[in-house]
Each structure stands twice: as C-alpha cells, then as structure tokens.
Amino acid sequence: MDSSSSDTALRPGRAPLRGTADNGMKIVVVGGFAVGKTTLVGSVSEIRPLNTEETMTRAGVGVDDPSAVPDKRSTTVAFDFGRITLSDENVLYLFGAPGQERFWFLWDRLFSGALGAVVLVDTRRLEESWYTIDRLEHHGTPFIVARNNFGEPTHGLDEVRSALDLPDDVPLVDCDARDRESAKQVLIALVRHLHTRVEASQRAGAAEEETTP
C-alpha cells in the first residue's frame, strides 16, 4: 500500500505546528445536538474542524475500559476539534462534544485535564443542558454557559439563569457561534472565570493556613 503521497492530499490545508510547540491545552465545548458546537469551534480555529472518534467498552458494571477495537459491548463517540496557536510553546485545542447522557462515561476520560468547559445552550431546548451542567458540577470541571443566539433572543439571560438553576458565580454570556469575535469572547470569558476561581481558591488556602496552627 502506498500512502506516501496521500498524507497531505487527505487533508488539504494541513497546517503544521511550530517546531517549538510543546504544551497542548484543552477546552471543551459541550452541548446538545445542533446547538452550534462545531460552528463555534470553527469560528476561532486556525484549522478547519477535524473529526475523530473514541471507542469505549463497558467491561462490567461501573467499569469503563478504553478499547481500541470496537465490538458488541462498545460505544463509539465521534467528536470534533479545532486548534489555536497561542504562542511559540502553547497550543489550545477546542473539543466539541455531544452532551447527551449516554456519552458521559467517555468524557471523564477524554476530557480530564481540560482547563474548563463551555456549555453551549439553545434557549428553545434548555432542558437538554440540565444533565450536562449537573455532570460538570459533579466532576468539578469549571465552566461557563454561553447562549447561542439563533435569531432574536426571546428570553432574558436572567430567565435562562433561573431555568438552568445556575449559581450566581457561573458566568452566563450571549454569543453568535458563527462570529469569530463573539466566539473568541466566549473563550475569554471562560479563562477570566478560571482566573477568578483560582484566585478564590488561593485566598481560601491562605485563610486556612492562618487559622491552622
């Protein structure tokens, strides 16, 4: 089999990273079907979003086994991703992941080590995000919520917040996933939120040190 000439042909526009790139980072964009995940990733990515898949075998009750080769007991989940070169060393990968309940056993593995997550919601189908938000809270993954505006918004953000039962300290922002600047602002909002969380946990740590002899 001769594939030597097809590596680049398979993926036109393949843009190699700088030779100095040495630190990959992850942010996950999670949400229901057709909520705009791929669109958002594509808006800010320096490459056309690529698609790949992971296979997981349910080896037994409570035991998830990453299995390379799919069989009857396995589930295959497709996800897409894009990439942003941040500096000579740092490269940020954005993953678009379906939020449906049946896929969650995979995310714990796939996305542990992510800096944080953006929950993308469509106000016409808010209830689809309840499980996702529960799960992120349970997992301890920091996140923000972005409402993707399909047309004129019919609900205020405060209504969305209460429908999602979102704590006050979790940012909720509006976006147009098709717009690069808007998508970029969503990511910036997440990173600022992470910054706030880290500072808060450092203050808490310092306070604890003061009170423990």
Place this chain on the structure above:
Amino acid sequence: MSARPAPAGRDDGPDRLYTVTGGRSRPPENVFDLVTLIVAEGGPAPGMQSELARILRICSAPTAVVEIAAELRMPVSVVKILLGDLLEAGRITARHPRFSPARRPGAARLPDLDTLKQVLDGLQQL
C-alpha cells in the same frame, strides 16, 4: 477482478483494526493524552508497517495525538497503541501537556495563574 486493499481507517471493521494493532485491543494506560504532542525522531524505515510510516511522516512537525487520529481516520485508542510501539522503539518523542491531572493523580484541578495569563494573552491577540 480484485480491488486494491484500502488503507486501514475509520470505516474498517474490527478485523482490520486488530491487524493494524497486531491483535491488541487496549492502549497503554495514561501514557498519551489527546493533546500530547508527538515528534518523529526520524523518517520511516524501509519495510515499516504503513500506518507507522505515516505517523512518522505526519509528525515531522509536532502533532497532537488527536490530530494524528483524525488524519489516519482511526479511533484514538488504536493510534495510541501504535504510538506506544513507536515510543518504545525510540522513533518518536512525546511532549506531554503541563496541566494534566489525569497523569498525576491528586494533582490540582485548576491551572495556575501564570498559565491562565498566557492563554488569555494568546486569545486576546487573535
């Protein structure tokens, strides 16, 4: 008339993928993250399994595990098995993510402020 065998890929059945991995079905544990950057230490050797040769060509520049999987059109876990072989043979090096609680149990769940500052600066320059 027989068709030329296509390269292994996503649409292949389990049999073909088992052949690619030499019958193994489990990737090495906690060695590669999705965003571990892989760099080839040289070009392919003559007669090398074609999937391994393709990985080495792709990784002439640093390439994330997940990008290799997308390019080869194979599940991530299959690619991790192949990368494990190449790593063991010294044909690739792996640049691991610095923030990676998965690889260090008990590690902080939050990135440090310096990392966040770098991410913010990078995003603001977009």
